[in-house]
Amino acid sequence: MDLTDKEYVERCRDGHQEDFRVLVDRYQKPLFAYLAGRLRDGLQVEEAAQESFVRAFLSLKKLRKPESFYSWLLGIAGRVAKEQLRSMKHRQQDCEVTESIMANAADRREDYPLEEAIAALPESYRQVILLRYYEGHSCQEIATRLDLPLGTVTKTLSRAYALLRQELAARESAEPTVNQTELP
Amino acid sequence: MNCAECRENLVACVEGLLDREESLQCQAHLETCAACRAEHAAITRLQRQLVARGQTTAEVSLVEPVMRRVLQEQKKTERETIMSTILKHRWGFGLGTAAGAAAIILIALLTLPKTQATAAEAIAAMTKGAQAVAQLTSIHLRGQLRTAPQDNFSYINADCPFYTIELWKQFEPELKWRVEKPKRVVVMDGKSTVMLIKTDDTGVKFPQRTTSAFDTEWLHRIANLSNTISNELDNARAKGWKLSLTEETRADGKLKSVVTVLAKSGVPDNDYCKNTFMENADTRRVYRFDAQSKLLESVQIYLTRPSGEVQIFDLSQIDYNQPIDSGVWKLELPADVSWAQLPEQLSKLPDNEKYASMTAQQAARAFFEACGREDWNEAGKFMSPINDRLKEYLGGVKIINLGEPFTSKDYPGQFVPYEIKLQPQEFNVRVSNANAAKRCVVMGMYDNKLRLQQDFKWSTEPEVLTNNDAYARLTPTEVVQAYFDAQSKLDWVEMHKFTSESDVKETKNQVEAAEKQGMDVHKLMPVMEAGEATWSAEQSAWFVKCHAVQVKKWNIAVRKDNPAGRWQVDGGL
Numbered sequence: 001m002d003l004t005d006k007e008y009v010e011r012c013r014d015g016h017q018e019d020f021r022v023l024v025d026r027y028q029k030p031l032f033a034y035l036a037g038r039l040r041d042g043l044q045v046e047e048a049a050q051e052s053f054v055r056a057f058l059s060l061k062k063l064r065k066p067e068s069f070y071s072w073l074l075g076i077a078g079r080v081a082k083e084q085l086r087s088m089k090h091r092q093q094d095c096e097v098t099e100s101i102m103a104n105a106a107d108r109r110e111d112y113p114l115e116e117a118i119a120a121l122p123e124s125y126r127q128v129i130l131l132r133y134y135e136g137h138s139c140q141e142i143a144t145r146l147d148l149p150l151g152t153v154t155k156t157l158s159r160a161y162a163l164l165r166q167e168l169a170a171r172e173s174a175e176p177t178v179n180q181t182e183l184p
Numbered sequence: 185m186n187c188a189e190c191r192e193n194l195v196a197c198v199e200g201l202l203d204r205e206e207s208l209q210c211q212a213h214l215e216t217c218a219a220c221r222a223e224h225a226a227i228t229r230l231q232r233q234l235v236a237r238g239q240t241t242a243e244v245s246l247v248e249p250v251m252r253r254v255l256q257e258q259k260k261t262e263r264e265t266i267m268s269t270i271l272k273h274r275w276g277f278g279l280g281t282a283a284g285a286a287a288i289i290l291i292a293l294l295t296l297p298k299t300q301a302t303a304a305e306a307i308a309a310m311t312k313g314a315q316a317v318a319q320l321t322s323i324h325l326r327g328q329l330r331t332a333p334q335d336n337f338s339y340i341n342a343d344c345p346f347y348t349i350e351l352w353k354q355f356e357p358e359l360k361w362r363v364e365k366p367k368r369v370v371v372m373d374g375k376s377t378v379m380l381i382k383t384d385d386t387g388v389k390f391p392q393r394t395t396s397a398f399d400t401e402w403l404h405r406i407a408n409l410s411n412t413i414s415n416e417l418d419n420a421r422a423k424g425w426k427l428s429l430t431e432e433t434r435a436d437g438k439l440k441s442v443v444t445v446l447a448k449s450g451v452p453d454n455d456y457c458k459n460t461f462m463e464n465a466d467t468r469r470v471y472r473f474d475a476q477s478k479l480l481e482s483v484q485i486y487l488t489r490p491s492g493e494v495q496i497f498d499l500s501q502i503d504y505n506q507p508i509d510s511g512v513w514k515l516e517l518p519a520d521v522s523w524a525q526l527p528e529q530l531s532k533l534p535d536n537e538k539y540a541s542m543t544a545q546q547a548a549r550a551f552f553e554a555c556g557r558e559d560w561n562e563a564g565k566f567m568s569p570i571n572d573r574l575k576e577y578l579g580g581v582k583i584i585n586l587g588e589p590f591t592s593k594d595y596p597g598q599f600v601p602y603e604i605k606l607q608p609q610e611f612n613v614r615v616s617n618a619n620a621a622k623r624c625v626v627m628g629m630y631d632n633k634l635r636l637q638q639d640f641k642w643s644t645e646p647e648v649l650t651n652n653d654a655y656a657r658l659t660p661t662e663v664v665q666a667y668f669d670a671q672s673k674l675d676w677v678e679m680h681k682f683t684s685e686s687d688v689k690e691t692k693n694q695v696e697a698a699e700k701q702g703m704d705v706h707k708l709m710p711v712m713e714a715g716e717a718t719w720s721a722e723q724s725a726w727f728v729k730c731h732a733v734q735v736k737k738w739n740i741a742v743r744k745d746n747p748a749g750r751w752q753v754d755g756g757l
Contacts (some may be wrong), residue, residue, distance in 0.1 A: 017254065018747075024250045029241035036240065043359065043395055046246070053250040114233060133234040134241060139201055150201075158195040161227055168230075 004123060009066035012057070020060075024053050027070050029134040031077055034115035038081040048084055052077040070126065071119040117167035125160035128153060185209040190220045198224070198231050245392050255528050255747065306429040309441040310413045310471065312478040322508050323407045325351040327483070327499035334367035334383040338399040338462040342487050342494040343693040345686065351403045352512045359393065360513050363400040370398055371515040378515055383637070384573045387521040402462040406483055406499065412471075416445050423448055431475065439475035444468060446488070449594075456599060456739070457592040459487060464594040468493065479504065522569035530746040539565060539750040544589040544598040547751030548740050552604060556581045566742075567753040576632065578757070580607035584735065597743025597754060608731045611637070613667075613714070615660045616725040621648045623656040624663040626683040627725060634727065642684045655681060660726035664714035668730075672709050710734035 003011075005026075011019045031052060035045045056073050063072055118129055131137045131145070139157065143150045185193075190213045196202050197210045214221050328346035331339050337349070353361040362371045370379040377390040377397045390397060396404040405412050419425045426446040433439055451457065451464040459465045462485075470484040485497035533539060542550065547566060554562035555578035563578075564570045587601030610632035615624045625646045629638040649655055658666065663682055670678035674695060680688045695705050710732040717728045741755040 018251075020254060021247050021251050024247045028246040028250075029238070029244050032241045032244045032246070033237045043355075046244075047395065049244075049246055050250050050253060053246065054253045057250075057254045114237065129234070133238040136238055136242070139199060154196050154199070154201055157199065158192070161195050161230060165226065165230060 004067070005069040006066040009060060009063060009069050012060055017057075020053075020057050023069060026130065027073060028053075030070075030115050030118060030130060031073060033134075034074060035077055035081055037115075038078075039084060044084060048077065048080045052080045055080070067123065074116060074119050113168060113171045114164075117164050117171065120167050121160060121163055125156060125163060128156045129160050129164070132157065185213045187213075187217060187220055190214070190217070191223055194220070194224055194227050198228050248390065248392050249394065252528050255745075306427040306443045306445075307413060307417055309429055309443050309473055309478075310409060310416070313409050313471070313473045313480045319505075321356045321505050322354045323351070324353075324501075324503040324506060324508065325403065325407055325499055326501040327497055329365070330494070330496040331365065333365055334381055335365075336399050336461065337363055337365065337368065337370070338402050339460065340462060340465060340487065340496045341460070342489070342496060343697055345690065346498070349403070351400070351407055352508050353404070353407050354508055354513075359395070361396075361404070362512050362515075363403055369515065370400060371513060372397065373513040373515075378517075380515060380517060380521065384571055385518045385521050386524055386569060386571060387517060388524045388526070390526070399461065399463075406480075409480060416447075416469075419447065420445075423450060440481070441473040441475050443471040443473070445471075451592075451594050453490070455592050455594065456590065457594040459489065461594070465496075467496075520572075522571035525568035527743075527746040527752060530748045530750065530752070532748045533565065533750070536748055536750065540744070540748070542751060544742050544751060545586055545600050547742050548589075548600040548602060548753075549583065549586055551740075551753055552578070552581055552583050552586075552602070555579065556583070566751060573631075574757075576609070577606070581605065590739075595741065595743075596745050597741055597751075599739040599741050599756065601737075601739050603735065603737045606734045606736060608733045610729065610731045613664045613728045613730055614720075614723065614725045615663055615717075615728060617656070618724060619646045621646045621652055621656070623649075623652060624658065624660050624682075624726070626664065626667055626687070630727065640684045640687050643686065646681075649681060660717040660728050661714045664717075664728040664730060668712040668714060672706075672712075674705070 003022075005023065008019050008023050012023075028049065032045060032049050035048045035052070039045050039048055052073060055076050056069075059076075063069065065072075118126055121129065127146075128142060131142045132139065137145065139153050140150060142148075143153045146153070148156075190210055193202060193206060193210055197207065202210060214224055327349055329340065329349045330342055330344045330346055331349070332341060332344055333347050347366050349363070349365050351361065351363050353359075358374045360372060360374045362369070364370075367382040368379070369382070370377065372394055374393060376392060377394045379388045379398055380386070388398075405415055416425065416427065420427050425448060428444050430442045430444070431439060432442055445468070447465075447467045447469060449458070449464045449466055455464075457464050466488045468486040468488050470486075471480060472482045472484075473479065474481050480502060481500075482502070483497070483499040484495060486493045487496045539547070539550075551563060551566040554560075554566070558575070558579050560570050560575060567574075582605045584603040584605055586603075589598040589600045591598050612630040612632070612634055613626055614628040614630060616627050617624045619625065619642075623646065625642075627640050627642075628636060629640075631637055655663075667679065667682035670676075670682065671691060676688050676692055679691070698705050711734075712730055712732040715729040715731070717726045719725075720727055739756050740753060742751045743754050744751045746752060
């Protein structure tokens with residue numbers, strides 16, 4: 001069975017930097033989807049996603065709750081996206097930059113709470129959601145990979161859905177934000 | 185099935201995990217219960233959202249680029265390039281590294297400067313240029329760069345002739361790009377990024393798509409004006425670069441907005457690497473926009489040195505949104521391509537500590553000594569790839585002297601001065617008398633396997649000399665020997681009787697550059713002998729077999745910012 005986020009974060013901090021690749025592999029797709037909801041095009045999103053991971057890596061030592069790695073990563077990504085948008089806006093004020101870029105970005109802001117809600121799930125639930133939908137594994141494959149009975153995977157998925165819906169409902173009335181208590 | 189049982193099974197139901205009987209029971213309950221139907225609809229909606237997310241991110245592959253950046257950041261690597269100046273001076277300055285006939289045709293502009301505007305207005309002009317190409321689907325840039333044809337994409341040298349450098353970039357339906365110099369090309373075909381150095385048939389592969397790679401970023405930046413604006417503006421703020429805008433009217437009455445950026449690299453003037461790459465050069469960059477269409481039409485970059493300005497880059501062909509032939513995204517690789525190992529994939533050796541604890545000078549010595557013994561396994565611990573070309577070049581080499589290593593602000597490794605004696609090298613010279621003067625002249629240089637190294641382009645026919653007959657009677661071998669002799673005596677007039685003006689100019693430049701660096705040119709000049717000549721009916725020319733014994737004095741670049749912490753030869757051979 002795979003190590004938890006906390007264990008990988010701790011291994012990276014102990015000098016096993018190569019293990020960071022597991023965390024990148026684990027969260028690259030939801031992070032990409034999250035940024036795609038905020039930024040203009042694939043290229044910008046890819047750059048922002050890379051930048052977020054790199055900043056996260058460089059700040060790993062400052063992460064107080066290693067088990068919250070993904071939620072913390074989304075916080076970083078949110079700031080990277082904001083910086084990109086602000087940088088465009090700044091130039092606009094300076095010298096009439098590209099309104100269409102800003103408009104485009106604003107148009108697509110409705111999608112990203114889903115990734116934030118996923119980030120709020122306990123790790124075991126989040127893992128099943130990511131494996132099922134972002135990695136495209138069937139429930140049977142997840143059961144084999146995690147060495148769990150199929151029934152347990154199904155139940156975990158059901159519970160994950162319930163938690164996700166609760167989280168999304170709670171966010172519906174609020175402004176979308178992510179945990180920003182731990183700044184990198 | 186009651187409501188509680190149904191809801192417990194709803195996720196399994198939308199996931200298709202229920203057996204037939206359970207599924208039928210569930211469906212039956214849903215038909216009769218509006219509350220459970222609503223619950224089912226909500227779960228189905230969420231599932232669709234999740235599935236859509238997975239589909240849109242199916243191709244995302246960030247692991248390698250992130251890990252590369254992580255390692256780079258960690259080691260404070262400043263440059264993306266991994267192979268620099270490989271075999272840059274293979275033939276020594278005696279034979280010249282570049283044919284000089286690639287003359288550039290500069291656009292003659294009749295300019296009438298009218299107004300001098302502020303930096304903000306300069307940025308505004310660039311911004312409008314970016315807006316004018318907001319719907320960019322593809323771009324093709326074709327420019328001329330003073331560089332060595334096989335060297336890095338951002339390598340500049342004011343003493344080199346201009347060579348064509350091109351960028352093709354497709355943004356839709358998926359990102360693809362290609363950058364090409366005469367002897368170095370990189371293609372990102374949407375899946376992976378492969379570079380080929382043609383002089384060595386060396387390949388380097390990143391197994392994923394990239395937005396730019398190696399040191400092509402400066403050219404990508406021009407293709408993406410938003411990035412250019414961002415870069416120039418950030419630097420203007422951070423480093424005090426000066427931006428200005430002028431307007432000019434061409435002879436045909438068309439108005440152009442000209443943005444000039446005075447870029448200072450911040451690298452000290454006495455730094456070894458200063459002005460060798462775009463990123464560490466002090467330059468004046470001139471972006472010319474059409475005042476009506478707002479499109480960027482040309483870019484000129486000038487190297488600004490204390491001794492004066494030299495134009496190093498001229499971009500006058502920019503094709504926007506033109507279809508790009510699919511062949512551009514295909515890179516034909518030679519059958520015997522040698523793949524370079526990526527530094528970030530370098531693994532530790534069983535006796536890694538022995539290598540990790542070496543000084544830069546010890547590493548350079550160990551590398552040259554391994555080459556001298558032709559122990560390629562050992563040499564391979566310091567460099568990748570060790571291909572046949574390198575073996576031919578450095579096999580049997582003897583170290584005369586190694587100097588104290590030094591560093592550059594712009595390079596994460598160290599440079600070790602060296603003086604080595606190379607094994608005699610065999611090569612071939614192509615000569616032909618198919619010209620108006622009817623005398624044999626040098627047309628090209630080939631290696632020992634008759635692979636073209638340098639094509640001598642004659643901008644004008646060889647002239648008829650006053651004593652032309654005497655020269656016309658010389659055999660091909662005698663002509664080549666006379667060419668070598670004139671060269672070793674630095675007799676440029678005599679040399680020009682056998683070779684093109686550009687070759688003479690190039691050799692002269694190299695000699696002068698070497699003298700400026702305090703080298704004893706006569707001592708370092710290779711001793712070259714011309715041998716047997718063979719007629720090639722196919723090429724309608726003579727091939728004269730030659731060999732050269734050469735002492736080489738230069739600086740080898742080594743760096744150890746890799747996971748194994750071992751010194752790796754990065755250039756300067």
